[in-house]
Amino acid sequence: MSLFYMAAALFLLGTILLGLVRVLRGPGSGDRMLAAQLFGTTGVTILLLLSLALEESALVDVALVFALLAVVAAVAFVRQHGLPEPPDTPIHRQPPDTPGPERPHDDR
Amino acid sequence: MNVLLVLFDLVLLAGIVGVAWRCLASTDLFRAVVLFITFGLLLALAWVRLEAPDIALAEAAIGAGITGALLLVTLERLRSIMAERRSGRRHTPPPDPTGPHALLRALHDPPPERRTFLPALTFALVVGGLLVTALWHQPQSVGLEPVVDAHMDISGVDHPITAVLLNFRAYDTFLELAIVLIALLGAWSLGRHDLIPARPAPGPILPGTLRLLVPVAVVTGVYVLWAGSHAPGGAFQAGAILGAAGILLVLARPRQLPMAPGTPLRLGITAGVVLFLLVGTYGLVAGHGFLGYADAWAYPLIILIEVAATLSIALTLVALFVAGRPAGDDT
Amino acid sequence: MNGLAETVAHTLAPGLLYPTGGAILFALGLYGLIRRHHLVLRILALNIMGSGVFMVLLGVAARGEGAPDPVAQALTLTGIVVAVSATAFALALVVHLTRLTGHAVMLPGPPDDDAPVEDISREAHHADGGPAESSAGEDRSA
Numbered sequence: 001m002s003l004f005y006m007a008a009a010l011f012l013l014g015t016i017l018l019g020l021v022r023v024l025r026g027p028g029s030g031d032r033m034l035a036a037q038l039f040g041t042t043g044v045t046i047l048l049l050l051s052l053a054l055e056e057s058a059l060v061d062v063a064l065v066f067a068l069l070a071v072v073a074a075v076a077f078v079r080q081h082g083l084p085e086p087p088d089t090p091i092h093r094q095p096p097d098t099p100g101p102e103r104p105h106d107d108r
Numbered sequence: 109m110n111v112l113l114v115l116f117d118l119v120l121l122a123g124i125v126g127v128a129w130r131c132l133a134s135t136d137l138f139r140a141v142v143l144f145i146t147f148g149l150l151l152a153l154a155w156v157r158l159e160a161p162d163i164a165l166a167e168a169a170i171g172a173g174i175t176g177a178l179l180l181v182t183l184e185r186l187r188s189i190m191a192e193r194r195s196g197r198r199h200t201p202p203p204d205p206t207g208p209h210a211l212l213r214a215l216h217d218p219p220p221e222r223r224t225f226l227p228a229l230t231f232a233l234v235v236g237g238l239l240v241t242a243l244w245h246q247p248q249s250v251g252l253e254p255v256v257d258a259h260m261d262i263s264g265v266d267h268p269i270t271a272v273l274l275n276f277r278a279y280d281t282f283l284e285l286a287i288v289l290i291a292l293l294g295a296w297s298l299g300r301h302d303l304i305p306a307r308p309a310p311g312p313i314l315p316g317t318l319r320l321l322v323p324v325a326v327v328t329g330v331y332v333l334w335a336g337s338h339a340p341g342g343a344f345q346a347g348a349i350l351g352a353a354g355i356l357l358v359l360a361r362p363r364q365l366p367m368a369p370g371t372p373l374r375l376g377i378t379a380g381v382v383l384f385l386l387v388g389t390y391g392l393v394a395g396h397g398f399l400g401y402a403d404a405w406a407y408p409l410i411i412l413i414e415v416a417a418t419l420s421i422a423l424t425l426v427a428l429f430v431a432g433r434p435a436g437d438d439t
Numbered sequence: 440m441n442g443l444a445e446t447v448a449h450t451l452a453p454g455l456l457y458p459t460g461g462a463i464l465f466a467l468g469l470y471g472l473i474r475r476h477h478l479v480l481r482i483l484a485l486n487i488m489g490s491g492v493f494m495v496l497l498g499v500a501a502r503g504e505g506a507p508d509p510v511a512q513a514l515t516l517t518g519i520v521v522a523v524s525a526t527a528f529a530l531a532l533v534v535h536l537t538r539l540t541g542h543a544v545m546l547p548g549p550p551d552d553d554a555p556v557e558d559i560s561r562e563a564h565h566a567d568g569g570p571a572e573s574s575a576g577e578d579r580s581a
Contacts, residue, residue, distance in 0.1 A: 003112065006112040006113065006116065007112060009116065010112060010115060010116050010119065013116065013119050013120060013123070013153075014119065016123065016146075016149075016150075017119070017122075017123050017126075020123075020126075020127065020130075020146070023139065023142055023143060023146065024130060024139070024143075026139070029138050029142075032138065032139060032142045033142060035142075036142045036145050036146055039146050039149055040149060040172065043149045043152070043153065046153060047152075047153070047156065047164075050153075050156055050157075054156075056156075056161060058161040058165075058339055058340040059156060059161055059164070061161075061165060061332065061335070061340065061341065062152065062156065062161060062164045062165050062168050064328060065165060065168040065169050065172070065173075065328065065332070065345075065349060066149075066152070066168045066172055068321065068324060068325050068328055068349075069168065069169060069172040069173035069325070069349070069352045070172050071317060071321060071356070072172065072173045072174075072176065072177050072352050072355055072356055072359075073145055073172065073176035073177055073180065075177070075314065075317070075318075075356060075359050075360070076176065076177035076180040076181055076355075076359055077180055078309050078314070079181075079304075079306045079307060079309060079359050079362070080180055080181065080183075080184040080305065080306070080307065081307070114451045117451070117453060117456055117457070118451075118456075121456065121457070121460040124460065124464070125460060125463055125464060125467065128464055128467055128468070128487045128490075129467055131483060131487070132467065132468070132470070132471030132475060132480065132483065132484055132487065133471075134480075137477065137479055137480065140479075140480060140483060141479075141483075144483050144486070147487070147490070151490055151494075154457065154460075154494065155497060157453060157457070158453060158457055158494075158497040158498060158500070158501045158507070159501050159506075159507045160497050160500075160501070160507065160512050160515070162512060162516060163493070163497060163512060163515055163516055163519065166516055166519050166520070167519065170519060170520075170523050174523060175486075175523060175526065178526070178527055178530060179479070179483075179530070182479065182530045182533065182534060183479065185534050185537075186479070186533070186534065186537050186543055189534070189537050189538050189541075190537065190541065190542075193541045217475060217476060217477035217480055217544070218476075220474040220475060220476070224473065224474050225474070227473075228470050228473040228474050229470065231469070231470075231473065232466040232467070232469045232470035232473070233466065235465070235466055235469055236462050236463060236465065236466025236467075236469075239462035239465060239466070239495075240459055240462045240463075243455075243458040243459065243462060243495065243499070244455065244459075246499070248502065248503060250503065251500065251502075251503075251508035251510070251511065252508055252509070252510040252511075253505065253506055253507070253508045253509060253510075256509050256510065257506075268506075268509035269509045269512050269513050269516065271509070272509050272510050272512075272513040273513045273516065273517070276510075277510065277513060280513070280514070280517055281517065284517045284520060284521055287521050287524065287525075288520060288521070288524045291524035291525055291527065291528040292524070292528075294528050294531075294532075295527065295528050295531040298531055298532070298535045299535075342516075344516055344517075344519075344520050347520075348520075348523075421520065424524065425523070425524070425527070428524060428527035428528065428531070429527065431527070431530075431531040431534065432531070
């Protein structure tokens, strides 16, 4: 059975390398960040498979920490770049330099 | 099985080196940062393959929880500083936030000029070649594992790495806590922190996520600290997890930083170093040597130091993320 | 034939494969550190060099039979925490430098003490695609 787990881990590692194409090409920063988030999920799965294949139960803790903290980078990204909005939302049609809640930065 | 493991190692190493190479070759800083986050993830897998679950745990907590957010926020700080300087000279409308590159215009590094290519390549190749040659001809040795193993029963704990960190080589850990403190003092010496650039994130998703995740992260941090006495885990990993939870809170409310002002914050940040120093000095007076413990007291003292170190590391990492002294701190 | 298989197996053991990868990472980080000018990229290059060192340490610790060397692993753990706090401090310094000078780029060549500040900022503006105008450094700091 551990042979199967190892093969599955290897396959998932391959999918991470494939997913790197999205990080490298973009085009938007959201595409890149989302790809990195998906790597986090894949990484959790690889860690769990490795913990079964190598019979090391401590790796479950590592997977838990990864699953928990992958959200930190996502929250940081959303905080810096804002949430994408449909192009016809009224906020979007404001002239770009109107001071309002949608100024790119409200830090001053 | 063996073939699969070797294949896994090779693919993983190729991925790590490839990601590092693309990261350093990026002209777009945001792309470099995302690649660096991926690099940390792959490194954690490598540490697992090298039978170092402790390191993998620390890498997971620091790579996923702290470095990524720190780099993203730094890029945004640089962008907002540059935009402000530029708009100070000439009134320009703020960049269109939806354009794929508009936000990041200030965050490009032009490709390096040609004339440094050959010298840099030669230098790196020579250094790398020397390192590889040295490593391939290094004599086989058993290392310090048997020595540590022989003294485990007097260390007070059951996990060899915790025993090394807090008993056999406590001096290293003490100085390491001091370095972390000095890094924070350095950051604080740059003045009061400016506000973390943050755009509004309307909707229930962000507060809801935090309400669920922060308590789980705190429980996980305490669990990892407790696990450190007999399994992979310990003060550093727990401190990094709690620090990441603190960073989540800071990101949730960048306008009202949930930092304890003044004295309690300072006490928490210095708790690790101060307690370590007190225990170490007591050992000196009681005749066990500096940072030595009486065998019977080893376990409770180690737990005490670990709790204080966890608190200090967590608070220091959050304070380093905020960068700069807390506002309203006038001393 | 047997000898060749043995050599290959020896070469591909984690205890030799990963230190080699670590040395490559170190050299790669060094190369990036020399060639890139943006300070954030240089900090990333230093971190990659550090990761290479950690990989060498852990790889050598995992050599041979039995449990890996706990002293090397403890040393690496200490190193990771020091690296992250040093990185955070360095990034704070970069932000501060940008606030003072308007750019976060370390320009090539020996430092020229006589060069006026405007030259540096003009070049930085060229570099990031902004308008190349006169001094960015003077008018706001007054």
